[in-house]
Amino acid sequence: MEPNKIVEEIVNRNNNYVKKHNEHYFAQHIASQHPVITLVSCSDSRVQPNVLIENPIDNMFEIENIGNQISTCEGSVSYGVLYLKTPVLLILGHSDCGALKTFMKGYENIEDSVKKEIDNLKPVGLSKEYTAENFEEILLLNAQKNIDYQVNFAVKTFKDIIQNEKLTVIGAYYDFKNEFGKGHGRMVIVNVNGETNKNKIKGLPVFEHISTEFKDVVIDRYSTKKIKFK
Numbered sequence: 001m002e003p004n005k006i007v008e009e010i011v012n013r014n015n016n017y018v019k020k021h022n023e024h025y026f027a028q029h030i031a032s033q034h035p036v037i038t039l040v041s042c043s044d045s046r047v048q049p050n051v052l053i054e055n056p057i058d059n060m061f062e063i064e065n066i067g068n069q070i071s072t073c074e075g076s077v078s079y080g081v082l083y084l085k086t087p088v089l090l091i092l093g094h095s096d097c098g099a100l101k102t103f104m105k106g107y108e109n110i111e112d113s114v115k116k117e118i119d120n121l122k123p124v125g126l127s128k129e130y131t132a133e134n135f136e137e138i139l140l141l142n143a144q145k146n147i148d149y150q151v152n153f154a155v156k157t158f159k160d161i162i163q164n165e166k167l168t169v170i171g172a173y174y175d176f177k178n179e180f181g182k183g184h185g186r187m188v189i190v191n192v193n194g195e196t197n198k199n200k201i202k203g204l205p206v207f208e209h210i211s212t213e214f215k216d217v218v219i220d221r222y223s224t225k226k227i228k229f230k
């Protein structure tokens with residue numbers, strides 16, 4: 001798509017938005033914001049907040065970077081949690097993550113600025129041992145491992161707020177490939193405040209409004225007996 005077409009598209013789209021919304025629409029958030037979720041998501045264009053929330057405006061404080069990492073944007077995450085006081089910090093990994101694939105395949109010759117951000121994934125302990133047959137599965141296990149790492153990072157950073165029950169850290173996987181078998185596009189919750197036992201997660205009060213049957217759909221862990229991490 002040519003840039004002139006893209007510009008035409010966005011200015012027209014925004015013009016429609018301006019026409020549809022008057023000052024009353026903006027009155028609630030003209031002077032301050034009131035988000036309920038701090039989101040740490042991958043920049044991947046296939047992962048967008050509107051798969052989780054009808055209207056992200058004034059509801060979701062969004063931080064996006066390659067590989068849904070906290071350490072590359074710790075200040076932004078702390079701003080959402082400490083100053084905007086969102087009760088939920090959601091860390092969202094996803095299917096087919098390019099950052100993880102780059103890490104797994106080796107990235108010595110890439111642009112320095114990109115390399116710097118991929119380097120931040122080193123402490124996660126991702127596996128680089130794969131074959132053509134099991135690459136997809138190792139990638140999924142790595143994505144889950146990265147979510148766990150980022151949740152644990154947050155749990156350590158915001159320990160007191162979590163203990164005072166003012167913050168819940170949720171780690172989830174946006175599964176547009178249906179790897180968990182819960183439907184294409186499902187957000188599968190794999191970690192809550194560092195807890196990775198799915199039965200224990202299901203018992204947490206944060207899920208009290210969700211039926212037992214539905215908990216079985218939205219809470220899960222990917223595990224395999226075939227592959228052992230080195």
Ligand SMILES: [Zn+2]
Pocket residue numbers: 042043044066067068094096097098099100
């Ligand atoms: Zn990604």
